[in-house]
Amino acid sequence: MTGRRRWSLTKWVSGTFSVFALLALAALLVLFIRQSLPVWRQEGWGFLTGKRWFYRQEEFGLAPMLHGTVAVALVALGLAAPLGIGAAIFTAEFLSTRLRLIVKVAIELLAGIPSVVYGLLGILLLRDWVYEAMERFEPLSGDTLLTGGILLGVMILPTIMTLSDDALRTVPASQRLAARALGLNSTETVLHVSLRQALPGLVAAILLAVGRACGEMIAVFLVVGRQDNQWPDKLFSAKPLLEAGQTLSTKLGSSETNIAYGDPLHWAAMVALGLVLLALVTFITAIGVRLQRSPHET
């Protein structure tokens, strides 16, 4: 493009709306930070690292909830990433355009199911299954971090799949053909050409899905047990997965939020939880979006 485009009415109007959106986000942040100030003054960094949350004793530490969030997200990812990327390889590399679109629409419909419906399915099908399958480890119930993670995995599967499919389709067909002409078979072509070149897009798909997983509340809420102060004895072990837990978002969704409203310090702690969740999700999503938009090299 040569020269500067003149400001048109459309540009003015849409520009104004964009500024409004940014201002709203900034206002939200300012509001959250101000509202949460009392708890930061009292706890300092201890708010992030503290392992105890007893609001009657005015102790606020969110580490167990952070652990719960990370654990649930990792389980979800461990389940959904291989399945989703595997399915995307099938649709992007082996299906005809027509069939691919049909499958994609079906998968995207799955992504549109309200999460509370997933939650009900989790109670109906998953809770007992986890309890029975893990019986020899003696879980107290089927409401565990593992259950929440599996359910979340099912929920983010469509996101991972459809975004991975898009990423794979950005690799030009001529690249695959050149590899085939050199004598590579279809598997080698997928491994050395498609997956390799789509890698940033695949990582973006995973990060965007994780962003969604961290913020997801209601489905996890229904199956995770919502047990506070579950800091594991050993951080890197699978045992805590079979115990009930709490994530940042399930805590915020609980009735404690309503109780807290009357007490400035308690309320500040709840808002600070929201702020941490917001920062976490925004950070992960921002990296994902950035990777996704990074231009293809060819």
Place this chain on the structure above:
Amino acid sequence: MTDPSLFQIRGLTVTSGVLPLLQSVNLDIPAGGVFGFIGPSGAGKSTLLKSLNRLLELTPGLSITGEVKFKASPIYAPAVDPNALRARIGMLFQQPVIFPASILANVLFGVKRLGILPRRELHDAAERALREAALWDEVKDRLKGSALNLSIGQQQRLCLARTLACQPDVLLMDEPTSALDNRSTAAIEDLVLELQSRQPIVLVTHNLPQASRLCGRLALLCAGRLVMFGPTAEVLDAPALEQCLTPSSC
């Protein structure tokens, strides 16, 4: 080998739905020199070329019937592994297709995956291939640099080096200079003339002066049919050529 022809094509017909792309082509391609396919756009030159290494069947929706023999063995027989076949038959496309990686990684892309050379010989193989493609002097100091920074002419020679590194029995070239400027075209043409002494080359071109410079024998295609074939001078002088290149006739 008693049979002197490299490819024997018998009754090759390719259709896309009901649309015929090639109609019962019979042709022998000899085992030496440069053999050219000429004809107007849409005549089926590329289709015929891609049927020789079975790359054509990767395009969905085509039906391919008839027989093609490569060095006297039928390549469309059920027992033939098309991947192994393609590894023996090098191919150069109209547009250079560069993988987004280093120059070295590009040259070795095929040969590494095919596992035809031990690891310690790979570097020598890369140098040999780049020398054969007349690219070595231009890139020897930046082998680890991105291949995407090369000019389009250099990229096409890199593609040639990549396929030469696999030591193919024959090279197929699908209008390899049509995307290039005059200087790069001359470089590729020189390479074709040099390489033909080592391995046979089948070249698709719509550029008749190029065909007359490079090819020993030509086949003229028109609307999916083989019109004539023979020594270059003969085909270029034939009245059929004039007819075929007049747009109304095809």
